[in-house]
Amino acid sequence: MKNENMKNLLGLRNLKKDYIEEIFKITSYYKKKIENKICVEKILDGKSVINLFFESSTRTQTSFELSEKMLGMNVVNFSKGSSSMNKGESLLDTLKTIESMKFDFLVVRHQVPGVPYLIEKYSSSKIINAGDGTNEHPTQGLLDIYTLKEEFGELKNLNVCIMGNISHSRVAKSNIFGLKQFDANISVCGPIPFIPRDIEGLGVNVMLDTNEAVKKSDALILLRVQMEREAGTMLSSLSEYNRHYGITMDRIKSNPEIKILHPGPMNINVEIDYETSVMQNSMVLRQVTNGLAVKCALFKIMNESKVK
Ligand code: CP
Numbered sequence: 001m002k003n004e005n006m007k008n009l010l011g012l013r014n015l016k017k018d019y020i021e022e023i024f025k026i027t028s029y030y031k032k033k034i035e036n037k038i039c040v041e042k043i044l045d046g047k048s049v050i051n052l053f054f055e056s057s058t059r060t061q062t063s064f065e066l067s068e069k070m071l072g073m074n075v076v077n078f079s080k081g082s083s084s085m086n087k088g089e090s091l092l093d094t095l096k097t098i099e100s101m102k103f104d105f106l107v108v109r110h111q112v113p114g115v116p117y118l119i120e121k122y123s124s125s126k127i128i129n130a131g132d133g134t135n136e137h138p139t140q141g142l143l144d145i146y147t148l149k150e151e152f153g154e155l156k157n158l159n160v161c162i163m164g165n166i167s168h169s170r171v172a173k174s175n176i177f178g179l180k181q182f183d184a185n186i187s188v189c190g191p192i193p194f195i196p197r198d199i200e201g202l203g204v205n206v207m208l209d210t211n212e213a214v215k216k217s218d219a220l221i222l223l224r225v226q227m228e229r230e231a232g233t234m235l236s237s238l239s240e241y242n243r244h245y246g247i248t249m250d251r252i253k254s255n256p257e258i259k260i261l262h263p264g265p266m267n268i269n270v271e272i273d274y275e276t277s278v279m280q281n282s283m284v285l286r287q288v289t290n291g292l293a294v295k296c297a298l299f300k301i302m303n304e305s306k307v308k
Contacts, residue, residue: 007307008127009298010116011136012174017181024146026297027290034293042072044303049105050076050098053130054091057109059264059288060130060139064107067295073105091115099123105299108132113170126302134168139298140263141174143291145182147283148219150290151259155182161213162186163245164223164271165194171263175221176202189213190223190245193234210245214252219259219283222247222271238270248273252281259283 006019033040049068053061061077068075078098080086085094098106099122106125108116113135116127131137145155152158160179166172166188179186180203187205188195195206207213213220225241235241246269252258260276261283268274277284 006302007305008116008120008129009138009302010120010127010129012138012141012177013136015138015178015181020142020145020178020181023142023294023297023301024149026300027142027146027293030293030296031290034289034296040070040296042070044068044104044299045072046074047072047104047303048074048076048102049107050078050101050103051130052078052098052106052108052110054080054108054110054115055131057130059291060109060137063288063292063295064128064130067292067299068105071296071299073299076103095119095123099125105302126305128298128302131170133170135170136174136177137170137263138174139291139294140171141178142298143287143294144171144175144221144261144263145178146294147261147287147290148179148184148259149182150286151283152218155179155184158182158184159216159218160184160186160221161189161207161217161219162221162223163189163210163213163247165226166190166199166223167194167196168226169223171221171223176204187213187217191235191241210247210251211254214247214258215254217255217258219261220247222260222262222266224263224265225267225270238267242270246271246273247276249275249279252276257281261287263287 051061051064065075103125107128107130109130111133113133115132116129120127129138149155162172162175176186187207188199189207189210258281260281266272266277
């Protein structure tokens with residue numbers, strides 16, 4: 001797919017390597033500007049965007065809003081709590097109402113997988129999926145892969161292990177789809193109930209031992225144990241999870257160069273301890289900066305799309 005053909009970003013499942021690389025090229029341009037606190041050109045001046053967050057967010061929503069304002073857009077933030085959904089208006093009627101205002105861009109996060117695809121069916125806006133339930137989180141996948149590329153240069157044969165609740169993770173899926181495009185060696189690690197049975201079909205190795213995962217990986221992408229997505233019923237306790245799968249200073253002694261990523265928010269002393277989360281190997285805050293740059297790049301590309 002050529003950039004000019006990209007109307008929506010709903011997932012990384014079908015995004016090809018050359019297309020992702022094009023996004024990354026433009027991301028690097030914005031990253032430099034952001035790091036040096038240089039104003040970016042308001043190339044989307046006069047365009048309109050609505051951020052529809054039906055689920056809580058700090059990083060994604062804030063970085064979307066900031067990127068939209070940096071590029072000059074008229075930004076509307078929809079909050080379910082203060083909307084007429086509180087008076088019983090349905091999701092569909094809410095979406096139709098918003099569609100009638102003819103926004104140029106629509107950013108959506110929803111707890112139900114597939115909602116961005118539902119919107120795509122009748123919306124004329126350009127749509128970005130900011131996370132749909134357990135399905136995908138494509139902008140997180142892009143910023144994670146960009147961070148790995150920035151750190152390691154080459155992703156081919158890079159050993160990346162995604163650790164945690166793979167079954168319920170939209171971050172894991174987007175990372176797997178994206179990293180496969182770059183021929184990274186991807187593995188997953190976590191308690192058996194957290195590992196989808198058919199995961200090897202995606203070309204991913206399964207590791208059940210955390211110490212082995214640490215020793216054999218160049219980078220770990222840690223996932224949040226998501227109590228709101230049934231993890232609570234599948235784990236005997238958080239402290240037991242921490243004992244077997246938590247990444248600690250002690251655990252990474254076997255591979256002191258290993259890089260640690262986490263999409264946030266982190267559960268400190270569950271999937272990671274505090275010292276590890278703030279050490280030099282931790283890419284967590286760099287991921288946030290890169291997320292802002294990725295979003296600027298996406299809006300630029302999607303604005304240039306010729307697809308109606
Ligand atoms: N990574 C991520 O999606 O974080 P938020 O929920 O804070 O947006």
